[in-house]
Amino acid sequence: MPALSAEQVRSLVLERVQSSLAAKGLRAEDIPDNYDLLTEGVIDSMGILQVITEVEARLGITVDFEDLDPENLTVIGPFCRHIAKKCVNVEK
Amino acid sequence: MEPLFSGAFKRGLQILAYLAPGESSLRIWLHRLRGVRIGADSRIGMATLIETSFPEWVSIGNHVTMGMRTTIIAHVVGLPPNRNRKKEKYTSVRIEDDSFVGPGVIILPNVTIGRGAVVMAGSVVTRSVPPLTMVQGNPAKPVARCGVALLWHTPIKEFYSKLRPLE
Numbered sequence: 001m002p003a004l005s006a007e008q009v010r011s012l013v014l015e016r017v018q019s020s021l022a023a024k025g026l027r028a029e030d031i032p033d034n035y036d037l038l039t040e041g042v043i044d045s046m047g048i049l050q051v052i053t054e055v056e057a058r059l060g061i062t063v064d065f066e067d068l069d070p071e072n073l074t075v076i077g078p079f080c081r082h083i084a085k086k087c088v089n090v091e092k
Numbered sequence: 093m094e095p096l097f098s099g100a101f102k103r104g105l106q107i108l109a110y111l112a113p114g115e116s117s118l119r120i121w122l123h124r125l126r127g128v129r130i131g132a133d134s135r136i137g138m139a140t141l142i143e144t145s146f147p148e149w150v151s152i153g154n155h156v157t158m159g160m161r162t163t164i165i166a167h168v169v170g171l172p173p174n175r176n177r178k179k180e181k182y183t184s185v186r187i188e189d190d191s192f193v194g195p196g197v198i199i200l201p202n203v204t205i206g207r208g209a210v211v212m213a214g215s216v217v218t219r220s221v222p223p224l225t226m227v228q229g230n231p232a233k234p235v236a237r238c239g240v241a242l243l244w245h246t247p248i249k250e251f252y253s254k255l256r257p258l259e
Contacts, residue, residue: 038249045212045252046228049236053257070249 003087004059009080016054017042033077048074055083102126103144110139128152129181135244137162137195149184156187157244159195159213168201188223190241208241226255234258 004012014021014028020042021028037043043051056062063086065073072078109122115135124130127148134152136142137160143150149166152158166184186204187193193205194213205211206223216230226236239254240246 038252046235048252049255049257052255056257065253068253070247070253073249073253 004084006077006081006084009055009083009087010076012055012058013051013076013080016051017047020047031076033075035076036074037076038074043074059083059087061086099145102147106141106144106147109136110141113138123147129183131156131189134158140164143167143185146184149182150187151183151185152187153189153191153207155190155241155243156193157191157242158187158193159197161196162193162199163197164199166201190243192242208238210238210242 063083068082105122105126109119112118112122115137119136120130123142128142129151131154133154134156136158139161140158141163143164143166146167150164164185184201185199188205188207190208191205192210194211196214197211199217203217204220206221208224209221210226211217211232212228215228215232218231221227224238225234226238227233228235236258237256240251242251
């Protein structure tokens with residue numbers, strides 16, 4: 001499993017929610033680091049599960065969110081950096 | 093055959109409970125008066141219908157949160173409960189401690205929602221739900237394993253961070 005950068009994880013996640021972003025008239029490149037996918041209505045509780053499932057399937061790892069501040073779970077920047085960090089740890 | 097007075101009494105209280113304020117106080121009291129068994133520190137949302145004919149067949153545990161417009165049906169027309177079990181308190185729908193039932197859920201007869209389980213909004217529960225399992229859809233199917241129970245004071249993101257999707 002190749003390690004991915006936070007930017008690559010971000011592309012993966014935003015690709016997954018592309019249709020919801022488009023419905024709000026947003027493009028992936030417009031999304032700031034502190035954009036909260038949950039409170040902005042891009043994903044719901046099922047959406048969180050779907051994003052996690054998809055990322056895990058694509059990367060072939062199980063991501064543990066214990067050490068991520070729950071408040072940042074659905075914020076695009078911290079979420080993607082957390083996953084990228086986990087990828088690196090698995091590589092090691 | 094249901095006695096006329098008791099039937100009218102239960103339904104009258106259901107109408108009051110449907111409209112009454114007080115998710116953890118007055119509404120709970122009215123449903124208990126109808127015969128629904130409800131534990132401590134549970135909350136029932138507005139416009140909830142809990143088994144109009146046989147409310148005593150419904151058991152709701154402690155720390156249960158139930159969203160608005162939930163409907164619980166505990167009896168099946170033409171299928172009376174097993175008469176051999178008459179001596180013990182018959183329970184058709186059991187919602188165990190620490191469970192969370194989202195708004196607009198329909199719960200059908202003869203199911204148990206396990207301790208700490210979560211039923212997502214708008215789901216139709218036709219089969220029992222294992223403890224600490226999140227179910228969704230019609231019919232409701234398991235979608236995730238809950239790391240913690242979703243109590244009314246649990247921060248939602250903390251709950252999400254401990255969810256594990258099921259295959």
